[in-house]
Amino acid sequence: xxxxxxxxxxxxxxxxxxxxQNPVFVMTLGMxxxxxxxxxxxxxxxxGVATTFVLVCSAGLISLLRNFIPKEVRIATYIVIIATFVxxxxxxxxxxxxxxxxxxxxxxQLIVVNCIILGRAEAHAAKSPSLPAVLNxxxxxxxxxxxxxxxxxxxxxxxxxxxxxxxxxxxDFQPWVVMVLPPGGFFVLGAWLLLFxxxxxxxxxxHGA
Amino acid sequence: xxxxxxASPHLHSGRDVPTIMRHVVYALxxxxxxxxxxxxxxxxxxxxxxxxxxLAAERIANRMSGTVNTLSDWSATITGILLALTLPPAFPLWxxxxxxxxxxxxxxxxxxxxxxxxxxxxxxxxxxxxxxxPTAITTWAPAFSPQRxxxxxxxxxxxxxxxxxxxxxxxxxxxxxxxxxxxxxARWKFEQFVYPVEDMITGAAAASTGETSALxxxxxxxxxxxxxxxxxxxxxxxxxxxxxxAWGFQMYDPEAFPPMHLALLSGGLMLGALFMATDMATSPVxxxxxxxxxxIIGVVTILIRYFGGLTEGVMYAILFGNAAxxxxxxxxxxxxxxxxxx
Numbered sequence: 001x002x003x004x005x006x007x008x009x010x011x012x013x014x015x016x017x018x019x020x021q022n023p024v025f026v027m028t029l030g031m032x033x034x035x036x037x038x039x040x041x042x043x044x045x046x047x048g049v050a051t052t053f054v055l056v057c058s059a060g061l062i063s064l065l066r067n068f069i070p071k072e073v074r075i076a077t078y079i080v081i082i083a084t085f086v087x088x089x090x091x092x093x094x095x096x097x098x099x100x101x102x103x104x105x106x107x108x109q110l111i112v113v114n115c116i117i118l119g120r121a122e123a124h125a126a127k128s129p130s131l132p133a134v135l136n137x138x139x140x141x142x143x144x145x146x147x148x149x150x151x152x153x154x155x156x157x158x159x160x161x162x163x164x165x166x167x168x169x170x171x172d173f174q175p176w177v178v179m180v181l182p183p184g185g186f187f188v189l190g191a192w193l194l195l196f197x198x199x200x201x202x203x204x205x206x207h208g209a
Numbered sequence: 210x211x212x213x214x215x216a217s218p219h220l221h222s223g224r225d226v227p228t229i230m231r232h233v234v235y236a237l238x239x240x241x242x243x244x245x246x247x248x249x250x251x252x253x254x255x256x257x258x259x260x261x262x263x264l265a266a267e268r269i270a271n272r273m274s275g276t277v278n279t280l281s282d283w284s285a286t287i288t289g290i291l292l293a294l295t296l297p298p299a300f301p302l303w304x305x306x307x308x309x310x311x312x313x314x315x316x317x318x319x320x321x322x323x324x325x326x327x328x329x330x331x332x333x334x335x336x337x338x339x340x341x342x343p344t345a346i347t348t349w350a351p352a353f354s355p356q357r358x359x360x361x362x363x364x365x366x367x368x369x370x371x372x373x374x375x376x377x378x379x380x381x382x383x384x385x386x387x388x389x390x391x392x393x394x395a396r397w398k399f400e401q402f403v404y405p406v407e408d409m410i411t412g413a414a415a416a417s418t419g420e421t422s423a424l425x426x427x428x429x430x431x432x433x434x435x436x437x438x439x440x441x442x443x444x445x446x447x448x449x450x451x452x453x454x455a456w457g458f459q460m461y462d463p464e465a466f467p468p469m470h471l472a473l474l475s476g477g478l479m480l481g482a483l484f485m486a487t488d489m490a491t492s493p494v495x496x497x498x499x500x501x502x503x504x505i506i507g508v509v510t511i512l513i514r515y516f517g518g519l520t521e522g523v524m525y526a527i528l529f530g531n532a533a534x535x536x537x538x539x540x541x542x543x544x545x546x547x548x549x550x551x
Contacts, residue, residue, distance in 0.1 A: 172371040174304075178340035187315075194319075198273060 024147025294419025446503020
């Protein structure tokens with residue numbers, strides 16, 4: 001994003017997506033999988049890793065091919081490249097864990113339209129050499145995974161009393177059914193965004209004083 | 210001679226938000242008293258807990274947003290009392306506190322405080338716990354148990370975050386005549402049983418803490434209407450449209466649909482029509498709009514009750530009406546005096 005005069009180091013490339021430009025909490029991109037599949041920590045992690053894989057591979061390949069792709073058909077080319085890796089991921093998940101595949105459902109195929117990936121391809125990978133492009137994509141993927149995990153763990157803890165399938169509390173725990181329903185996704189996402197916004201504002205106020 | 214020039218309004222009735230809100234609290238006190246007489250300690254604890262959690266939520270929201278203290282405008286108190294009155298008497302206190310926080314934070318603070326909230330905060334709180342704890346919110350305890358002033362209903366004192374204590378043993382031990390653990394609406398829906406009118410007026414039917422006596426609710430509502438703290442057209446439109454709907458269905462097929470008194474006296478219709486639909490921030494202000502808004506609530510209530518999966522529909526009907534209020538106002542603007550049609 002910061003294509004200023006200052007040279008951006010590789011470390012900054014990597015950290016950009018994890019914190020400063022976090023796709024979930026800062027850019028609020030990819031909201032569809034964020035809200036839909038974060039019912040449990042495991043689903044969130046699976047989705048995050050799958051997206052990271054597609055993100056890194058497509059960024060690398062697009063960056064390598066950036067001088068050969070005609071400008072007029074670049075979006076279509078990116079989509080073909082991204083779709084290739086999504087198909088790969090689709091088959092890999094099916095082979096590794098059928099349970100996860102069933103839980104994530106159509107959202108695996110829908111990674112192809114995840115705006116983070118196309119956004120990275122267009123805004124970063126198409127303009128930079130492979131190493132920064134891959135690092136940046138990896139950071140974005142990790143940031144996205146962290147965002148999904150932040151939602152998924154809260155929703156699983158409150159909605160089922162578990163985390164990654166491990167029961168955390170005794171049998172007396174009362175699950176909050178709403179948290180594993182669609183409204184719960186909006187509530188938890190809103191709560192996280194609110195927390196970060198409030199925190200950022202406080203930090204700003206403290207710096208000003 | 211110096212002359213002061215000021216823009217209108219030049220006369221103020223002296224009524225402000227805290228005054229109106231205070232009188233609504235007064236009107237709610239007899240209803241609270243009646244519910245305490247029915248359910249004893251559990252009702253006292255529930256009303257106190259929910260109200261205090263609403264006040265705490267309001268205070269924390271004030272702190273976080275750095276705005277002035279708004280506890281003294283009584284609005285959080287009303288939200289708390291109303292919310293407690295819509296919850297079942299055996300509702301665990303910790304869930305009541307969750308409802309209180311959800312009501313003030315989700316229902317009001319996030320939108321910018323009193324007057325900016327599109328939905329009635331108390332109902333937002335109730336909708337939240339209805340979605341979160343569907344079993345607890347449909348567990349009804351009998352009124353007038355003999356030990357109600359010496360012991361709590363077991364589920365009231367459930368430890369935070371735990372499954373509510375089972376009350377079936379307590380219900381059998383404190384058996385009150387004819388208590389089935391189902392509300393009149395549920396009994397009609399699942400057993401085609403029609404409750405007698407007197408049970409729904411004296412509070413013998415299973416119901417939420419504050420909706421047991423339609424008569425008392427009506428009297429308290431009339432006080433507010435008489436003092437002009439409440440727009441009488443809203444409850445009239447809500448109850449009237451519900452009545453017409455219920456009458457129509459009853460005429461169409463007396464076998465399949467319940468008699469009118471069940472529709473009017475049961476569930477939260479009176480409480481909702483008088484104290485929740487009339488919330489000034491969430492109802493329309495145009496004269497025609499008020500009637501349309503009330504009618505929508507009444508019609509949707511009956512539709513949910515007769516054809517929906519839920520037994521009670523007042524809560525969602527009012528939330529639906531709240532959502533429609535700005536649109537209603539937009540389309541039913543009265544003609545400005547002297548303005549010509551384009």
